[in-house]
Each structure stands twice: as structure tokens, then as C-alpha cells.
Amino acid sequence: MKKSSKSRRKAEKPLNKEKAKQYTCLVCPLCCELETDGAEVNGARCSKGEAFARQEIIMPLRVLTTTVRCDTPTGTKMLPVKTTNPVPRHQISTIVREIKALRFSGIPAIGTTISLEFSGQPIVLLVTGELD
Amino acid sequence: MIKHERYDVIIIGGGPAGMAVAVGAYKAGLRRLLLLERHPRLGGILNQCIHVGFGLRYFKEELTGTEYAARYRTIFDQTGTEVKTGSFVHQLTPGKGVTFICPEGEFTISSEKIVLATGCRERTREMLTIPGTRPAGIFTAGLAQEMVNIHGILPGREVMVIGSGDIGLIMARRMTLEGARVHAVLEILDHLSGLARNKIQCLDDFGIPLYLQHETLQIMGKDRVEAIRCRDNTTGEEKEFPCDTLLFSVGLIPERDLLVDAGSEPGNGIHLAGNADYVHDLVDKVTLDGEKLGRSLGENI
Numbered sequence: 001m002k003k004s005s006k007s008r009r010k011a012e013k014p015l016n017k018e019k020a021k022q023y024t025c026l027v028c029p030l031c032c033e034l035e036t037d038g039a040e041v042n043g044a045r046c047s048k049g050e051a052f053a054r055q056e057i058i059m060p061l062r063v064l065t066t067t068v069r070c071d072t073p074t075g076t077k078m079l080p081v082k083t084t085n086p087v088p089r090h091q092i093s094t095i096v097r098e099i100k101a102l103r104f105s106g107i108p109a110i111g112t113t114i115s116l117e118f119s120g121q122p123i124v125l126l127v128t129g130e131l132d
Numbered sequence: 133m134i135k136h137e138r139y140d141v142i143i144i145g146g147g148p149a150g151m152a153v154a155v156g157a158y159k160a161g162l163r164r165l166l167l168l169e170r171h172p173r174l175g176g177i178l179n180q181c182i183h184v185g186f187g188l189r190y191f192k193e194e195l196t197g198t199e200y201a202a203r204y205r206t207i208f209d210q211t212g213t214e215v216k217t218g219s220f221v222h223q224l225t226p227g228k229g230v231t232f233i234c235p236e237g238e239f240t241i242s243s244e245k246i247v248l249a250t251g252c253r254e255r256t257r258e259m260l261t262i263p264g265t266r267p268a269g270i271f272t273a274g275l276a277q278e279m280v281n282i283h284g285i286l287p288g289r290e291v292m293v294i295g296s297g298d299i300g301l302i303m304a305r306r307m308t309l310e311g312a313r314v315h316a317v318l319e320i321l322d323h324l325s326g327l328a329r330n331k332i333q334c335l336d337d338f339g340i341p342l343y344l345q346h347e348t349l350q351i352m353g354k355d356r357v358e359a360i361r362c363r364d365n366t367t368g369e370e371k372e373f374p375c376d377t378l379l380f381s382v383g384l385i386p387e388r389d390l391l392v393d394a395g396s397e398p399g400n401g402i403h404l405a406g407n408a409d410y411v412h413d414l415v416d417k418v419t420l421d422g423e424k425l426g427r428s429l430g431e432n433i
Contacts, residue, residue, distance in 0.1 A: 024328050024329060024332050025329070026329045026332060026333055028188050028194075029185070029188070029327055029329065029413070029414060031327060031328040031329045060337075062333060062337065063184050063194075065182050065183050065184060065196060066182070066309055067182060067280075067281055067284065069284060076284060078281060078282055078283065078284045080182035080196060080198045080281065082182075082184060082196055089337055092309075092337075093309070096309045100310075110198075110199070110202050128182065128195075128196040128198045128199045129179070129182065129196070129198035129199070129201075129202070130198070130202050132172065132173060
């Protein structure tokens with residue numbers, strides 16, 4: 001018999017209520033409602049969710065996806081890319097501007113990585129799509 | 133041009149559902165498989181889904197839609213299914229076959245088993261019967277997604293999203309990242325239509341407000357959208373939002389026009405796969421359902 005998802009949640013741990021914050025988990029479509037004080041996490045059904053909450057309270061990170069223009073003999077094509085690691089949420093709008101300023105000649109293959117530098121921090125882009 | 137006169141299965145649609153049916157049928161021992169796709173490429177709507185959130189269940193890894201398509205394509209390619217792209221099926225005869233047009237002409241091919249893997253279509257402004265003018269600047273969210281992600285065209289600058297479906301939420305973020313200003317998402321119901329995670333990472337992260345129980349009353353504008361008028365159904369207060377672009381994300385409908393035109397129902401050798409059967413929330417489930425259907429086709433031949 002399939003266990004109900006609720007039963008897979010771990011027992012509630014005591015939290016420091018003054019520091020505690022609530023989040024909706026972004027790891028998977030289950031969207032667990034999490035509460036954390038930075039140390040303990042309640043409401044997660046998996047360890048990835050617990051790690052998400054501990055990170056979210058310090059500095060939210062997101063995988064950034066966008067497209068880069070590629071010049072080809074048959075015209076400009078949009079190449080989908082993502083950051084290989086999640087980037088700080090507050091930097092997304094500036095990082096995306098840097099990526100949008102890129103322009104490739106030809107089409108890099110899916111799985112190709114492109115290293116960039118943003119304010120001294122390395123950012124690696126991964127090509128996520130195949131174009132004709 | 134086509135290898136066989138008869139096929140074990142003809143699959144209409146080369147998105148995730150169609151490819152999955154071929155994989156399932158191959159596993160069940162069927163070898164004469166034909167897949168017809170109207171676009172030049174396989175992958176369907178996955179090709180315009182550049183965001184992450186796909187594959188956690190099937191590949192146990194978070195992928196973009198485009199990565200999911202490429203990854204599944206390698207599995208599909210092992211089936212040796214005959215693929216005919218640029219081929220548009222316009223007629224279906226239950227139990228007999230299909231007729232399609234392609235650059236080489238029009239052809240009729242026979243098979244006792246036909247699978248509609250034709251996906252679903254977005255509901256439009258017309259289906260909601262919203263009063264007002266008919267200016268330029270009104271798009272479904274999925275169309276805007278294709279324009280931005282595949283063609284590199286930004287549909288507009290001052291955007292309102294009508295309906296809180298997942299594609300609308302995803303496009304609110306996407307348009308923001310591309311430099312547009314998304315003023316708000318209006319939802320007539322008292323709850324979000326899409327996933328909670330998409331409200332957070334697509335709206336909250338970018339400070340885009342979601343207004344629940346807001347009914348769109350009128351679209352204004354002569355040549356281009358100029359504003360919309362809506363009503364907060366909790367207070368009765370009416371508001372006007374100036375904008376030049378409207379994105380509709382108000383539901384999806386399984387695409388079965390071929391079946392309707394044939395005056396037929398599923399059964400009698402006609403099968404529905406993926407979103408043509410019912411609208412799935414995750415592509416992983418489309419793949420699993422499609423493979424299951426494909427296997428069942430081999431078992432009762």
C-alpha cells in the first residue's frame with residue numbers, strides 16, 4: 001500500500017520561534033511547507049528540502065535559465081542555457097543582463113559549458129538545448 | 133518515402149507522449165512503428181520549455197524541458213521508429229489509417245492501431261468571452277513562450293497576465309527577465325491554478341502581485357491593447373490597469389479534433405496518449421503513461 005505523503009514527514013522538532021521563518025519548498029512539485037530557524041527544519045519530506053530551507057534563510061539561490069543569441073548562416077537562433085549551479089536570487093536581474101549581452105557564432109552543442117565571470121565570481125553556463 | 137504499406141502502430145505527434153508510446157510498443161515487441169510530426173523537430177512543447185522542473189521522477193534529476201526532450205530522444209532513437217517530420221495528419225479513419233500532407237505530397241497509410249499524441253491547446257480570450265475591442269497585443273502564455281524562447285521576439289513591454297496557470301506564471305518571470313514589466317497576474321478563482329512553487333519562484337521572487345478573485349471585465353485599445361478593466365469580486369471595486377500586452381493562462385484542452393472530425397470516439401483501434409487523453413501536470417507522468425499505453429498495444433495484437 002502506498003503511504004500517504006503526510007506520513008513520510010518527520011516528527012516536529014522544537015524551533016527557536018523568534019528566528020523561525022516559513023518557506024514553500026522549491027525542490028520538487030510536492031511544494032512542502034517548511035519552517036526553519038536556520039538549524040532545525042520542520043515540514044520537509046526529504047533531506048533536499050531540509051537543505052533548501054537552511055539555504056533559503058541565509059541567502060536564497062535559484063537556477064537561472066535564459067537564452068543566448070547564436071548567429072548562424074540561416075539566421076539568428078535562440079540557444080537555451082542554464083547556470084550549472086544556483087545563483088544568488090538578488091543577483092539574478094544583473095546576471096541575466098550579462099548573459100543576454102553574449103552572442104555566439106555558430107551553435108554550441110547541448111552539454112557545452114561556458115565560463116563567465118560576474119563581479120569576480122565564476123558562473124558556468126550549460127547549454128540545455130539542441131538547435132537545428 | 134515510407135518504408136511499409138502497413139504499420140503495427142501509427143503515432144500522431146512527436147512530443148513526449150508520442151515518443152513514449154513508441155518506446156512502450158517497441159518494448160512489447162512491435163517493430164513497424166510510424167510517428168508523424170507536423171513540426172520539423174521532435175520534442176513538442178518541451179522545446180520551448182527552457183525552465184527547470186522536469187525529469188525529477190523519470191530521470192531522478194532536475195532538468196529543463198529542452199534537456200528532458202534531448203535525454204528522452206536518445207531512448208526513443210533506440211526503437212528504430214520511422215519518423216516523418218513536417219507531416220500534418222488531416223484525416224483519420226478508425227481501424228484503417230490516416231491521411232497526411234508533407235512536402236512530398238499527400239499520403240494515406242494504413243494501420244489498425246492509431247495513437248493520438250496530439251497534446252493539448254490553450255484556451256483563448258475568445259473562449260472566455262471577455263468584452264471589449266480586439267486590438268493587437270493579446271497572446272496565450274504558451275504562444276508568448278514560443279515567441280520569446282524560440283524566436284527571440286518579446287511580445288510586449290507592459291504586461292498583464294490573465295489566469296494563474298503554470299505557463300502564465302513561468303512567462304511572468306520570463307518576460308521580466310527579458311526586460312518587460314509584468315504588472316500583475318489576475319485570477320478569477322479564490323486560489324492559484326498553478327503550482328505553489330511557481331508562484332514563489334516566478335512571482336514573489338520578482339515582486340509581481342497575484343490578485344485572486346479578480347474578474348477581467350473589459351479589454352481596451354484601438355490598434356494595440358491600452359488597458360484592461362477588472363473587478364475585485366470580494367469588494368466589488370473596479371480597477372483599471374494600463375498595459376500593452378495581455379497573456380492568457382486560463383486552462384488547457386486536450387486536442388482531439390481529428391477524432392471529432394471522423395465522428396469517432398476512442399476505442400475501435402484509436403488510442404489517446406498524454407495530454408490528448410487528459411491534461412497532465414508533469415511531463416514525467418506523460419512519459420510513464422505513454423510507455424504503458426505503448427506496451428499494452430503490443431500485448432493485445
